[in-house]
Amino acid sequence: MIGGRRGTQRPRVLLLYYTYTGQSLKVLETAGEVFRERGCEVEKAKIEFTDHRFADRFSRFPMRSVWPDMLSVLPAQFRRATGEIRIPDVLRNGEYDLVCVGSPTWWRTTSMPMRSFLKSAEAQKLLTGRPFVVFVVCRRYWRDNLRAVRRLGEKRGGRYVGGLHFEYPGGQVKSLLSLTSYLGSGEYRDRYLGLRIPMTNVQPDQLEETRRFAGALADRFFGTESAARRQKTVHPQ
Ligand SMILES: Cc1cc2nc3c(=O)[nH]c(=O)nc-3n(C[C@H](O)[C@H](O)[C@H](O)COP(=O)(O)O)c2cc1C
Incomplete structure (x- = not known):
């Protein structure tokens, strides 16, 4: 028996995410492909940020004005506040x-939408007694976010079984320029404010790392069943 369900069913994996520019989703979908290849049933669930104070700014991409939009959530992030979200059925x-x-890092910690979910009764129902794994995407500051998601998930009764985080290329200044250029334009540019800037966002080698990580999780949790399934696919009777 895996995670408390009947062992005869296909293992079920949930990809639960909040994303603003799509990076968290890209990583989870890559992991999801691996789980599917291993015979799992994979479902996606997106947390929507509906908070009346911020929804307008965060429902548009690219941002209309990068710094005011980013700074709008700073005080609430600093207080580790929660806000209104929509949880999929x-x-x-x-x-x-x-x-x-x-989910992404926002102002060094877990984004308000994901924090709000992880403090909800729905999270308690979802996670109690279940293994969960944490994926963090960010420009640089992953540690506090990963720790907070882990701690909140454990408080909701979940069993933390691993984490993966990604940072974006470039040093402190250039990675910030690159990120803000992207958030404000939705495009990848070579230069910003007269300076050469590195790529931002999740890179192909990080998606490869995600595949390896998900493969190891599948071996660990669904090993026997998924191996049998693969054999059936390769050598049909
Ligand atoms: C409001 C806001 C605050 C952010 N704060 C941080 C931060 O403190 N540290 C960091 O490394 N990245 C920070 N980022 C960058 C995001 O983590 C990065 O853009 C990430 O790719 C977003 O992932 P998503 O596309 O899944 O939303 C911030 C982004 C936004 C929009």
Whole structure:
């Protein structure tokens, strides 16, 4: 039996995420492909940020004005505040063998939408007694975010089984220029404010790392069953 469900069913994996520019989703979808290849049933659940104070700014991409938009959530992030979110229905009736939680760092910690979910009664219902894994995407500051998601998930009764984080290329200044250029334009540019800037966002080698990480998780949690399934696919009777 895996995660408390009947062992005869296909393992069920949930990709639970909040994303603003799509990076967390890209990472989780890559992991999801691996789980699917291993015979798992994979479902996605997106947390929506509906808070009346911020929803307008964060429902647009690219941002209309980068610094005012980014700074708008800073005081609330600093207070570790929660806000209004929409939780997809799929979560309310699902039982999963593994929950993958993916989200970005906002002002050095967990984004308000993901924090709000992790403090909800729905999170308690979803995570109690279940293994969960944490994926963090950010420009640089992953540590406090990963720690907070882990701690909140454990408080909701989940069993932390691993984490993966990604930082973006470039040093402190140039990675920030590159990120803000992207957030304000939605495009990858070579130069910004007269300076050459590195790429921002999740890179192909990081997606490869995600595949390896997900493969190791699949071996660990669904090893026997997924191996049998692969054999069936390769050598049909
Ligand atoms: C409001 C806001 C605050 C951010 N604060 C940080 C930060 O403190 N540290 C960091 O490394 N990245 C920070 N970032 C960068 C995000 O983590 C990065 O853009 C990430 O790719 C977003 O992932 P998503 O596309 O899944 O939303 C911030 C981004 C936004 C929009």
